[in-house]
Amino acid sequence: MKTDRRFQRQRDQLVEVIQEKGITDPDVLAAVGRVPRHIFLDNAFLHRAYEDVALPIGHHVTISQPFTVAYQTSLLGVKPGHRILEVGTGSGYQAAILCEMGAQVFTIERIKPLQARTARLLRSLGYRAVCRFGDGVQGWPSMGPFDGIVVTAGAETIPEDLLRQLRLPDPDIMRAGGRLIIPVGPRSHQRMMRFTRSGENSWDDEELDDFRFVPLLGDTE
Template sequence: MINETSRHKGLRKRLVEGLKVKGIRNPSVLEAIGNVPRHLFMDSGFINFAYKDQAFPIGAGQTISQPYTVGFQTQLLDVQKGEKILEVGTGSGYQAAVLVEMGAKVFTIERQKELYTKTHKFLPSIGYKPACFFGDGYKGLPDFAPFDKILVTAGAPLVPPELKMQLKIGGKLVVPVGSDKHQDMCEIVRTGENDFKMKKHGGFVFVPLLKGTVNF
């Protein structure tokens, strides 16, 4: 049973209106953010801040992304119903839930065992059922490739080459690339077997995309 009140719905509606003002215009993205109960993804100490347009800690040195950032990345990804999407960095599961809400077939990978263990049980309990994996996001999920789209939710020092090669031709990768303190949001389209086109879409700050796995 989802702990959902009319107040939560009202706060989400206000959040969506604020995202429109900031430039998130894709109706499907706005509808998904308007439907996903973000307050359930946050520690109880932050629950009153769930519908503010801010990032908050979720444990293991990670954060739940700012709703504007989720909206921006998802809008840039241009999600279509039925697409096969790899998300690198499950975290709280909020971004995965937004993608599932939009009708995508979602595969999501998390390197922090603590977060993976929590999230892969939590998401189905509130009605979202992506395929969740524990592993190194830099390596992606080659056994399930190719993907229509790939979304990376942590900052990488470079575009992970293995992820590029897991795109189908015509597929798109959205990844923040740069230093620990600043990344450019990069949109990469695979135009041929070994050909890619890249555009940059402004600066962001994400937690770093780290290699390997962490067990707790």
């Protein structure tokens, strides 16, 4: 019980940190305050679980910096019931945040041992994300269209398959088109971009802040 209280205090402090960095969406902040990030890490990093930093999780992969997770999630504009595709499951932390916000989460990971481990972990925590091993660059057409797609690796070009799997807008019910959140650029640095579907063959794009992600790869291991 003391350990639980200690981690909750650390989560509360993390929420304050990312709020000071500009995250204002109350639903995102509440989710960060609930998800037990320490469970997604190796025991060797428990003492750093609630620092606002990326940390290694094996397979040359990291758990993303909490600010980055909160930033991308805020850009999605997640509402309960939204169908969200995550490209790059990694540790499962981003998927857990989305589940906490009431989204229907579909997540793809290209590294088989990592995918299997993370799927088990998410289930054990009660998160009902649908996990798949495969090439996330191609998206998941059979589960689309999606209200949002979030890519957790840097892409040199925009994957058209992902754009095509965004939900079309529906003016009759005042529903906007789906959004793709993706860091785009060379391996050295990327610009976060948001694409919002505006028609059958049209998308509005916004260039946002600079980040540095691991590269988006289109094969599997």
